[in-house]
């Protein structure tokens with residue numbers, strides 16, 4: 001096992017994983033209507049490949065883009081395209097075009113859905129093409145197209161592939177259950193990703209609060225060469241790419257636009273690896289994912305395998321519905337998740353969890369004045385000074401917001417978590433970043 005090095009800053013929030021960590025993955029009900037957003041990834045949105053009235057089958061490609069940085073989308077059900085119209089995107093908080101399909105309940109597979117082979121039987125180019133065609137993206141939440149990740153530009157040498165099973169975000173247990181129940185898929189997918197990227201050394205990184213998952217992956221690794229495990233002390237935000245690289249390899253990724261490949265590393269989530277292995281075995285593209293549905297307001301917190309395009313309201317109903325009036329719905333976890341204003345958004349490729357907090361859990365204390373205690377600076381894992389970014393944002397001093405490296409912020413929430421004055425620092429920093437961005441676009 002690998003000796004880990006750790007990273008600077010970070011926090012140790014209550015993990016609250018007990019609600020679902022022992023709940024085996026079960027299949028969610030099939031959606032009667034699937035809302036497939038045409039933009040679920042980092043990069044260019046897809047164009048629809050179908051029109052209203054078309055009959056589509058499970059696994060059929062219904063949206064694609066010619067852009068290099070993009071990921072195709074596929075139908076999760078068989079049935080008729082009812083409409084193509086804008087629908088709310090749960091991560092962006094605005095409407096984007098979506099293909100809406102009324103299921104016929106038959107789950108008829110598309111002809112393209114046939115087993116593809118194994119990591120050993122396929123060439124590097126073949127695996128890359130399968131990844132591209134399957135619409136695979138990073139399932140940890142970043143949604144960066146995997147086909148791009150495993151195709152490093154010429155001149156960049158990658159020596160290590162990190163499989164991210166840290167799952168440091170409180171409440172979420174989807175990756176934990178995948179490693180526990182589908183360790184063979186994680187290992188098979190890891191081998192395929194490594195072959196696609198041309199990397200011989202892989203490390204599966206797991207936090208030490210998932211001892212059973214470590215054992216399951218160890219068993220699946222018996223007789224496999226080139227892959228080992230790193231067990232990491234539980235520490236938020238260890239699952240963030242740059243912090244993981246620092247913690248496991250001691251390498252420092254340069255500030256943006258610096259990338260992991262600048263230090264010879266590619267990082268991919270364990271759920272992404274398992275999804276690729278499923279595609280290789282069955283031929284099914286990315287049409288479902290594991291979602292942790294949790295929080296005090298959910299009747300039966302669960303880990304569900306959900307078809308992409310299922311409405312949040314149906315997923316929550318599948319878990320027994322709500323206990324009374326909810327306080328807050330978040331897609332993802334409490335630290336880096338996105339608060340939702342409607343339950344009528346669909347599950348997208350980046351939906352790792354749905355957290356429904358009770359009104360008591362969701363209650364936020366009123367912020368007071370900064371007392372210059374410096375705790376936010378200590379907690380920031382990327383060495384920023386959140387108090388100053390916030391103050392300059394409030395004052396509208398945009399050159400200073402930029403000078404204090406607001407763009408380096410990974411929005412992990414550590415600063416706000418430790419702030420004794422309860423200042424919503426992340427919201428302020430986000431505001432500063434958005435303003436800087438629109439000023440750049442507007443040439444100000």
Ligand code: SF4
Pocket residue numbers: 379380381382383384385386408409410411412413414415416425426429
């Ligand atoms: S400033 Fe950004 S990166 Fe630093 S702790 Fe706050 S949210 Fe995290």
Ligand code: SF4
Pocket residue numbers: 369370371372373374375376377386387415418419420421422423
């Ligand atoms: S933690 Fe809060 S109170 Fe302390 S310096 Fe930072 S912003 Fe100010």
